[in-house]
Amino acid sequence: MSGPTEPKFDSNSLMSRVRSIEGLAADPMLDLPDTRPSHERIASGAYLLRGFALDYVTRLLAEIEQIETAAAFRQLETPGGFRMSVAMTNCGSLGWVSDRRGYRYTTHDPLSGQPWPPMPSAFSELAEKAARAGGFEDFKPDACLVNRYVPGARLTLHQDKDENDFRAPIVSVSLGLPAVFLFGGNTRKDKQRRVPLQHGDVVVWGGPARLNHHGVLPLKDGHHPLLGRQRVNLTFRRAQR
Numbered sequence: 001m002s003g004p005t006e007p008k009f010d011s012n013s014l015m016s017r018v019r020s021i022e023g024l025a026a027d028p029m030l031d032l033p034d035t036r037p038s039h040e041r042i043a044s045g046a047y048l049l050r051g052f053a054l055d056y057v058t059r060l061l062a063e064i065e066q067i068e069t070a071a072a073f074r075q076l077e078t079p080g081g082f083r084m085s086v087a088m089t090n091c092g093s094l095g096w097v098s099d100r101r102g103y104r105y106t107t108h109d110p111l112s113g114q115p116w117p118p119m120p121s122a123f124s125e126l127a128e129k130a131a132r133a134g135g136f137e138d139f140k141p142d143a144c145l146v147n148r149y150v151p152g153a154r155l156t157l158h159q160d161k162d163e164n165d166f167r168a169p170i171v172s173v174s175l176g177l178p179a180v181f182l183f184g185g186n187t188r189k190d191k192q193r194r195v196p197l198q199h200g201d202v203v204v205w206g207g208p209a210r211l212n213h214h215g216v217l218p219l220k221d222g223h224h225p226l227l228g229r230q231r232v233n234l235t236f237r238r239a240q241r
């Protein structure tokens with residue numbers, strides 16, 4: 001017999017208790033984002049895989065330390081003579097660079113004269129697995145651009161078109177402080193969507209989304225338990241067919 005005093009099953013409070021036990025309680029009012037793993041299509045060919053890199057973080061951070069020892073982060077100059085606020089380095093058989101002469105991929109680090117550090121297996125495995133989850137089989141990245149943002153650093157709206165294989169997607173991995181990603185359209189003028197990216201999020205950009213304009217808003221100050229006052233983004237590319 002059920003009477004009026006019997007506790008009611010309340011799915012909302014049950015869920016919120018489960019989520020707080022798991023340390024995942026999202027609350028926009030408290031500025032707590034939802035970090036539960038999920039797969040979301042954000043445009044045709046673009047997939048946001050929340051938390052997809054979390055199991056790889058320890059290995060990724062150890063490898064980034066190795067990479068920056070061999071190929072230091074540096075703030076590149078643009079062809080127009082501006083110094084980028086984002087500091088960059090690369091691993092893989094090709095690396096992206098910019099200077100007064102333009103943008104291009106090189107086999108060697110212009111700073112050291114040495115080949116770019118090889119791509120660690122944890123990097124290529126994660127990138128290939130994420131690409132597959134986004135519907136792209138056999139993604140074999142030959143370049144990984146490593147971007148480091150400190151508070152205030154930003155990436156103005158641009159397209160990634162220095163690669164000679166646009167059939168392959170670009171896979172991006174966000175680590176450290178959160179950022180607001182701007183996802184535009186085919187032209188600079190197309191309205192942009194804002195996509196908040198958190199530590200551990202992976203995005204796969206392929207198909208019709210591959211050449212969309214995009215950028216990153218100035219990084220907000222904060223402190224991340226593993227990375228401190230910075231954000232690191234890995235972008236995996238297929239530069240050479």
Ligand code: MD3
Pocket residue numbers: 145147155160170172181203205209210211212213214215216233235
């Ligand atoms: C959408 N990096 O390195 S990654 C870049 O967070 C770059 O550091 C940003 O844009 C960052 O070129 C964003 C996400 C990204 C990368 C490539 C894309 C989004 C993209 C290519 C096409 C469309």
Ligand code: FE
Pocket residue numbers: 158159160214
């Ligand atoms: Fe880009």
